[in-house]
Amino acid sequence: MLDCAIVGGGPAGLTAGLYATRGGLQNVVMFEKGLPGGQITQSSEIENYPGVTGDITGMDLMQPWPKQCMKFGLKHEMAEVSRVSKNGETFIIALSNGETYEAKSVIVCTGSVPRRAGFKGEDEFFGRGVSTCATCDGFFYKGKEVAVIGGGDTALEEALYLAKICTKVYLVHRRDKFRAAPNTVKRVEETPNIELILDSVPEEVYGDAMGVTGLKVKNTKNGETTDLSVPGVFVFVGNNVNNEVLKQEDGSWLCELNEQGQVVVNLKMQTSLEGLFAAGDLRIDAPKQVVCAAGDGATAAINAIAYVDEHFNK
Ligand SMILES: Cc1cc2nc3c(=O)[nH]c(=O)nc-3n(C[C@H](O)[C@H](O)[C@H](O)COP(=O)(O)OP(=O)(O)OC[C@H]3O[C@@H](n4cnc5c(N)ncnc54)[C@H](O)[C@@H]3O)c2cc1C
Structure with missing residues (x-):
């Protein structure tokens, strides 16, 4: 019986593993289907992790994390978790290879995947001018023009964020109205360096070996194509969270x-189910x-330790 099972080995899972083992839990296993590190390992540059001052990639940032956790006893199982369920006080961790583990507590850290819009060149230039995170990559376009794709709250909030850094933001949306909160729409409309390109969809992002140089946008009403000379294209068309492991056999959710x-979750990272x-x-x-x-991983582990102590070490 594991004291704690951690599902996912990105920044949250690895930090949870560090705090859980160093905090005294025994038999802590982190299940990660690939190499530990998470989605940040796809990033060619990270500048906003505190204390990092050099030019480093996401892979460079994450490389020492597993070693640090293993030093305190975290075990890494390279396996995909298919389902987490609970039977009485015991969690059952079912793996895709048919094996099962039992655990007193579980920390789920399976992350998310930003959705792609599906236009030509989007995958080719992803990380080289096409981005899904303004907080991460906006600074690289300081004093330049960029395009934002999307019409929901995230797209508009990110356009407002970019408008503070960039000289101009073209906001491309396929409808003539936004889905975002009315107050956010008003703020966007009142921002002088945001130009709305409505009823329009991105057709192709193009560039050269250095990265993106422009975006072709098609108006869905009149069929006209416009060329935007931008080095950065930010796509905000939604995000899929990796929550499948919480789906139960009968179709209900574990929490x-x-x-x-x-x-x-609450501020202790507790879900609606005790121990999860x-x-x-x-x-x-x-x-x-x-x-x-x-930070979430640390918070979750600290509270998982308290849960295991209270429920199993009386
Ligand atoms: C291109 C790019 C650039 C970014 N740039 C920055 C940046 O500059 N600064 C910044 O702070 N953030 C950046 N981010 C965001 C950052 O990467 C994420 O916020 C962070 O990685 C989230 O960590 P996480 O541990 O919650 O999830 P993730 O990093 O998504 O890790 C989840 C892990 O769980 C594993 N997993 C999923 N399902 C299962 C399963 N069923 N069984 C076993 N394992 C499973 C996955 O393989 C993955 O390793 C960027 C993201 C991307 C994609």
Whole structure:
């Protein structure tokens, strides 16, 4: 019986592993289907992790994290978890290879995947001018023009964020109205360096070996194509949280999720089910930043230790 099972080995899972083992839990296993590190390992540059001053990639940032955790006894199982369920006081961790583990507590840290809009060149230039995170990459376009794709709250908030850094933001939306909160729409409309390109969809992002040089946008009403000479294209068309492990055999969920499928937690990272914690990008209101995911992982582990102590070490 594991004291704690951690599902996912990104910044949240690894930090949870560090705090859980160093805090005295025994038999802590982190299940990660790939190499530990999480989605930040896809990033060619990270500048906003505190204390990092050099030019480093996401891979460089994450490389020492597993070694640090293993030093305190974290075990890494390279396996995909198919389902987490609970039987009485015991959690059952079912793996895709058919094996099962039992655990007293579980911290789910399976992260999220930003959705792609699906236009030509989007995948080719992802990380080289196409981004899904203004907080992460906006600074690289300081004093330049960028395009934002999307019409929901995130797209508009990110456009407002970019408008403070960039000289101009083209906001491309396929409809003539935004889905965002009215107050956010008003703020966007009142921002002089945001130009709305409505009823329009991105057709192709193009560039050269150095990265993106422009975006072709098509008006869906009159069929006209416009060329935007921008080095940066930010795509905000939604985010899928990796919550599948919480789906039960009968189709119900192990704990409460919101309408976007994000796990509802409190400030202790406790879910609606005792002994089950969630941390990082898959929780409600996640800022989707490495430093925040790591902080969540630490919080979840500290509270998992308290839970195990209280329920099993009387
Ligand atoms: C291109 C890019 C650039 C970014 N740039 C920055 C930046 O500059 N600064 C910043 O702070 N943030 C940045 N981010 C965001 C940051 O990467 C995330 O906020 C952070 O990684 C979230 O951490 P997490 O641990 O919650 O989830 P993730 O990093 O998504 O890790 C989840 C892990 O769980 C594993 N997993 C999922 N399902 C299962 C399963 N069923 N079984 C086993 N394992 C599973 C996955 O393989 C993955 O390793 C960037 C993201 C991307 C994609």
